[in-house]
Amino acid sequence: MNALDIALNIGVAAVTVAVVLCAWRLLRGPEMTDRLLALDTLYMNAVALIVLLGIRWNTALLFEAALLVAMLGFASTVALARYLSRGDVVE
Amino acid sequence: MHPLIEWSAAALIVIAAFFLLVGAIGLARLPDFFMRLHAPTKASTLGVGGVLLASMLVAFSQGRPGIAELLITLFVFVTAPVSANLMAQAALHLNLASRARVPDGAVPERRKG
Numbered sequence: 001m002n003a004l005d006i007a008l009n010i011g012v013a014a015v016t017v018a019v020v021l022c023a024w025r026l027l028r029g030p031e032m033t034d035r036l037l038a039l040d041t042l043y044m045n046a047v048a049l050i051v052l053l054g055i056r057w058n059t060a061l062l063f064e065a066a067l068l069v070a071m072l073g074f075a076s077t078v079a080l081a082r083y084l085s086r087g088d089v090v091e
Numbered sequence: 092m093h094p095l096i097e098w099s100a101a102a103l104i105v106i107a108a109f110f111l112l113v114g115a116i117g118l119a120r121l122p123d124f125f126m127r128l129h130a131p132t133k134a135s136t137l138g139v140g141g142v143l144l145a146s147m148l149v150a151f152s153q154g155r156p157g158i159a160e161l162l163i164t165l166f167v168f169v170t171a172p173v174s175a176n177l178m179a180q181a182a183l184h185l186n187l188a189s190r191a192r193v194p195d196g197a198v199p200e201r202r203k204g
Contacts (some may be wrong), residue, residue: 002097002201003098004092004100004101007101007102010104010105010108011105011142013108014112015108015111017115018114018115018116018135019115021115021116021118022115022118023118025118025127031180031182031185032181033124033181033185034124036178036181037124037128037131037144040132040174040178041114041115041118041131044111044114044136044167044171045111045115047167048138050141051143051146051160054146055100055145055149060155060159061170063160063163066159067163070163070167070170071164074170074173074174076179077174077178078173081174081180081181084181084184084185085098085180085185
């Protein structure tokens with residue numbers, strides 16, 4: 001086992017703990033904006049996890065999936081934030 | 092793979108994992124929303140950037156150009172402040188409680204109705 005594999009193990013473990021913490025905030029969050037922020041952070045962590053698994057499995061196919069997850073995360077965050085602050089998504 | 096590239100990619104991954112973990116701990120532990128907004132929007136963005144930089148290093152060492160990683164990095168670094176700003180606007184609109192006292196005149200008056 002070389003240095004990159006050990007680092008990948010540490011990275012996947014840390015991102016998993018981060019996902020659990022974000023899910024806790026998503027379920028608990030006292031306000032709607034807390035849940036929105038937790039969802040945005042979950043999207044970020046999903047991108048990081050996909051890229052780490054792409055390095056580990058030595059494939060380039062997963063990066064398009066990571067790009068799609070990042071774009072969907074931004075679009076959904078913008079839509080929900082607009083809904084919370086304006087009352088509708090598109091005026 | 093060259094050992095220098097491998098070790099630098101491993102160090103980048105460990106640093107990025109630390110920042111992602113710090114962002115999530117801040118999201119879970121800080122007391123009010125405006126403080127919680129700080130932790131993930133900055134630390135997690137840096138963490139994702141570090142992971143993508145390590146992935147680009149590995150891709151270069153294997154002879155791939157790594158365009159997709161560059162695109163993801165640019166996209167995340169451009170959109171993270173925008174979404175954080177929109178979430179802060181939503182929180183201001185909902186008048187969430189803040190521990191810090193907001194200075195007079197910092198928030199523009201909203202028309203009623």
